[in-house]
Amino acid sequence: MKRRRFKYRLLLSYGLIIFLTISLLTALTMIGYTEIFQREVGDLHSQMLQQLNANIESSLEFLSNMAVFVSYNNTVHTFFTTPRDAPRSDLLKVERDAKEELSMVLNYSDDLAGIQLFRPDTGNYLYSDKWLPTLSLYDFPSEQWYQSMMREDVAKVLYLSYEKGAPARYNIARKVYNLTSRKLLGVIVINCKVDVIGHYARQYEIAPNGFLCVLDEAGPFYTFGGAPDPAAPEDILALRALPNGTYTRVLRGEAMRVSVFHSPLTEWTFLIATPLSFLFRGTTSILWMILLASGFMLLITTITTELLSRSISKPLEALTKHMLQVMQGAFHIRLPVRHNDEIGQMTFAFNQASDRLQALIQTVYEAELKQRDAQLSALQSQINPHFLYNTLESIKTLAVLNDDYDVAQMIIILGKYLSFSIDNRQKTVTLSEELEHLHSYISIFRIRNDSFHYEEEIADETLNKWIVKISLQPIVENCFMHGLFGKRDGRITLRAWYRDQCVHVEISDNGIGIGPDKLDEIRQEIARGETRPSREKAPRGHGVGLASIHARLRLLFGEKSGLFIHSVIGHGVTVTLLIPDMQPERETKDV
Numbered sequence: 323m324k325r326r327r328f329k330y331r332l333l334l335s336y337g338l339i340i341f342l343t344i345s346l347l348t349a350l351t352m353i354g355y356t357e358i359f360q361r362e363v364g365d366l367h368s369q370m371l372q373q374l375n376a377n378i379e380s381s382l383e384f385l386s387n388m389a390v391f392v393s394y395n396n397t398v399h400t401f402f403t404t405p406r407d408a409p410r411s412d413l414l415k416v417e418r419d420a421k422e423e424l425s426m427v428l429n430y431s432d433d434l435a436g437i438q439l440f441r442p443d444t445g446n447y448l449y450s451d452k453w454l455p456t457l458s459l460y461d462f463p464s465e466q467w468y469q470s471m472m473r474e475d476v477a478k479v480l481y482l483s484y485e486k487g488a489p490a491r492y493n494i495a496r497k498v499y500n501l502t503s504r505k506l507l508g509v510i511v512i513n514c515k516v517d518v519i520g521h522y523a524r525q526y527e528i529a530p531n532g533f534l535c536v537l538d539e540a541g542p543f544y545t546f547g548g549a550p551d552p553a554a555p556e557d558i559l560a561l562r563a564l565p566n567g568t569y570t571r572v573l574r575g576e577a578m579r580v581s582v583f584h585s586p587l588t589e590w591t592f593l594i595a596t597p598l599s600f601l602f603r604g605t606t607s608i609l610w611m612i613l614l615a616s617g618f619m620l621l622i623t624t625i626t627t628e629l630l631s632r633s634i635s636k637p638l639e640a641l642t643k644h645m646l647q648v649m650q651g652a653f654h655i656r657l658p659v660r661h662n663d664e665i666g667q668m669t670f671a672f673n674q675a676s677d678r679l680q681a682l683i684q685t686v687y688e689a690e691l692k693q694r695d696a697q698l699s700a701l702q703s704q705i706n707p708h709f710l711y712n713t714l715e716s717i718k719t720l721a722v723l724n725d726d727y728d729v730a731q732m733i734i735i736l737g738k739y740l741s742f743s744i745d746n747r748q749k750t751v752t753l754s755e756e757l758e759h760l761h762s763y764i765s766i767f768r769i770r771n772d773s774f775h776y777e778e779e780i781a782d783e784t785l786n787k788w789i790v791k792i793s794l795q796p797i798v799e800n801c802f803m804h805g806l807f808g809k810r811d812g813r814i815t816l817r818a819w820y821r822d823q824c825v826h827v828e829i830s831d832n833g834i835g836i837g838p839d840k841l842d843e844i845r846q847e848i849a850r851g852e853t854r855p856s857r858e859k860a861p862r863g864h865g866v867g868l869a870s871i872h873a874r875l876r877l878l879f880g881e882k883s884g885l886f887i888h889s890v891i892g893h894g895v896t897v898t899l900l901i902p903d904m905q906p907e908r909e910t911k912d913v
Contacts, residue, residue: 337620344616348609356602360579363601364568367581370526371786374534375585377522381433381496382588385512386478388427389496392437393510395424402498402507406444417448424450429591433521435491440907442506451513462509471495480588482543490516490543516544522603532578532596537562538589562591570598593659602775616804643667648676689906690873691863701763728905750878750906754785755817760794760816767802774812784818789823789877793871797897800868805833805895823903824882831895848872868897875899 392398401420404413428450433493436451447462462468467481478496491513498507523534528547536544537563541555557573561582568581578595585592643659656676657669726859751759757780764776798814802912806812809832817828836844848869872885882902 332543337623339621340558340623340627341615344612344619347685348612352610360568360570360601363579363596365582367594367596368566368583371581371583371594374526375583375588375590375592376518378519378590379585380895381514381518381522382480382492383533384495385434385514387432388480389494389510390511391425391428392512393496395423395427396467398439398510399498399820400443401439401446401448403500405785408620413662417446420448421450424448433514434512436511437579438511440511441508443508460622461502463742467495468509471497476711478540482516482540482633487716492516505730507823516625519544526594527598531576532594532600535593535595537593537658550551558593561593571595571867637669648679661832703765715910749791749874750788751791753780753787753827754784756789756791757816759792761796763795771802773810774806774814776814777816779815779817781819783820784825784827787820787901787903788879788906789825789827790871790874790897793874794827794829795897796867796871801831801833801895803831805835807832807833809833820903825901826900827899827901828896829898830894832894834873835891835893836887836895837891842891844868844887848887871899875901 352619360595393402401416404416410415417688418431420439424439428434428438435453436449439448440446442463467479470476470796471479478494481493481495481762483491483493493511493513495509495511498510499505523546526534528534533545533547535542535546535558537558542558557571561569561571561580564582566583568579571578571580573580573595578596579598579601580593580595583592584590640657656673659666659673757778794816798816801812801814806814811832813832815828815830817826819826849872868885868887875883875885877900882900884900886898886900887895889896
C-alpha cells in the first residue's frame with residue numbers, strides 16, 4: 323500500500339480548497355471582464371466609425387457645394403452656354419479662361435485633386451488636375467455612373483475612379499442646368515483623392531496589426547492602420563453583408579473583433595478590426611495578480627499546515643522511517659525520546675524492541691555460522707591429510723613410471739587444491755593465496771571443458787590484502803555451472819583494485835544472465851544470509867554459496883564488507899566483493 327504522509331494530506335486538502343476557490347473566482351472574473359471589455363470596445367469602435375462617416379459626409383457635402391459653386395461661376399457657365407457654332411477662336415478663349423478658373427479653384431483646398439467639365443451636346447471635355455496634366459479624354463457617355471445619372475434623372479452621383487499614375491479618387495458628379503429654362507447644360511465632376519480619408523482616420527488610434535477599412539460593392543478601396551493587407555477580399559466582402567454591429571471573426575488566421583458600419587449616404591461600408599490578443603493584453607496583468615495572490619495564499623497555507631502537523635507528523639515520520647530501516651536490517655538504529663507523551667512512549671518501546679531484536683539476530687546469526695563451520699570442519703576431518711597425500715604421491719609415481727606426465731601434473735594440482743580446501747587452521751588468506759587456489763580449480767576444470775576464456779586484471783597492491791578463504795572459487799564455479807553452461811565462447815574476467823581503504827574484487831561472465839525477479843530474490847536471500855542449495859551448492863561437498871560468502875565477510879570484516887550481484891538478461895552476471903583493508907577481528911586458528 324502506498325504511504326501518504328499526514329502533512330501532505332493536510333496540505334493537499336487546503337490547497338485543493340484554495341485552488342478551486344481561486345479558479346472559480348478567476349473564471350468568473352475573466353468571463354465578466356471579457357464580456358464587458360468586448361462590449362465597450364465595440365461601442366467605442368462604432369462611435370469612431372460613425373464619426374469617421376460623419377466627417378467624410380461633411381467632406382462630400384463640401385465637394386457637392388463646391389461643384390455647385392464652380393458650375394455657376396461666370397467663366398465656367400460661359401463654357402457650358404457658348405453656342406456650338408461660335409467661332410473657333412472664341413471657343414478656345416472660353417476653354418482657356420474656364421481652365422484658368424478651375425486651376426484657381428483647385429488651389430482653394432488641398433483635398434481637391436481635379437475638376438472635369440463635360441458638354442453632352444457638343445462632346446467638349448475640359449479638365450484641370452493637380453497630378454495628371456496629360457489626363458486622357460474621358461468617354462463620359464460610356465461610364466456606368468454617367469448612364470445611371472442620366473437614366474435615373476439624379477442631380478448628383480458619387481463614384482470611385484482609378485487613374486494610372488495617380489492615387490485613387492472619389493468623385494462628386496453634378497448636373498449643370500440653365501437656371502431659367504432648366505435645360506441640362508452639362509456635367510461637372512469634382513475629384514478628391516481617397517487619401518483624404520486618412521486625414522480623418524488618423525484621429526483614431528488603430529491597434530498594432532489591426533486596420534480600418536472602407537469598401538464599396540467592389541471591395542476595399544482604402545485601408546489604414548498596421549495591416550496594409552487586412553485580409554482576403556472575399557473575407558472583407560463577406561463582412562459587408564453584416565448589419566451594423568460588432569462581431570468576432572478570423573482574418574488572416576487571427577481572431578479579431580470587427581465593428582461594421584454602413585453609410586446610408588455613400589453606401590460605403592466602414593470596418594475597424596482589432597486583434598483579440600491586443601484587446602486582452604491587459605488580462606495578463608490580472609492573471610499575474612491572481613497567480614501572485616494564489617501563491618501567497620498557498621505559501622501561508624503551507625506554513626500553517628507545516629506548523630500544525632509538525633508536532634504530530636514529524637515524530638511519526640521519523641518513527642516510520644526508522645522502522646523501515648530496521649525492516650531492511652539496520653538493527654543498530656535508536657531514536658531519542660524527546661517528550662513523555664504517547665509518541666515518546668512509542669519511541670521508547672521501539673528502541674527496546676530494536677535492542678532485543680538485534681541481540682536475538684546476532685545470537686542466531688553467530689550460531690548459524692558456527693554450525694556451518696562445524697559442518698565444514700566435520701567434512702574436512704573425515705579426510706586424513708597424510709593418507710590423502712601419500713595416496714596421491716603413489717598415483718603420481720605410477721603415472722610418471724608410465725610416462726603419463728599430464729596425469730602426474732593434474733595430480734599435483736589436485737593435491738594443492740585439496741590441501742588448501744581441507745586446511746581448517748585459518749578462515750582468511752591473502753588474495754594471492756586465494757588466487758592460487760582458484761587457478762588450481764580452473765586447471766582441473768579445463769580437463770573436461772576447455773571452451774571458455776579466463777583473464778585477470780589484478781592490481782599489485784591488492785595481492786597481500788586479506789580475503790575470506792574459499793570465496794572466489796564458488797563464484798567462478800557458479801559462472802561455469804549456470805552462466806556459461808553449454809556456451810562455446812564463454813568468458814570469465816576477474817579484476818581486483820584498491821580504493822577508499824578497501825579491496826574490490828569483481829568476477830564477471832558473458833553468460834545468459836539472471837532475470838530481474840530472480841535477481842531480486844537472490845539479493846534478498848543474500849541479505850538474509852540464506853543459502854540456495856538447489857542452485858548455489860557446489861559439487862563434491864562444498865556447501866558454500868553466495869549467501870554464505872556474504873555472511874562470512876560480514877562476520878570477519880564488519881558491516882562495510884559484503885557481496886553484491888548485478889545482472890542483465892543476455893549480458894552475463896557480475897559479482898563484486900568489498901573487503902576493508904584490515905586484519906579480521908575474528909580470525910581464529912581453531913576449528
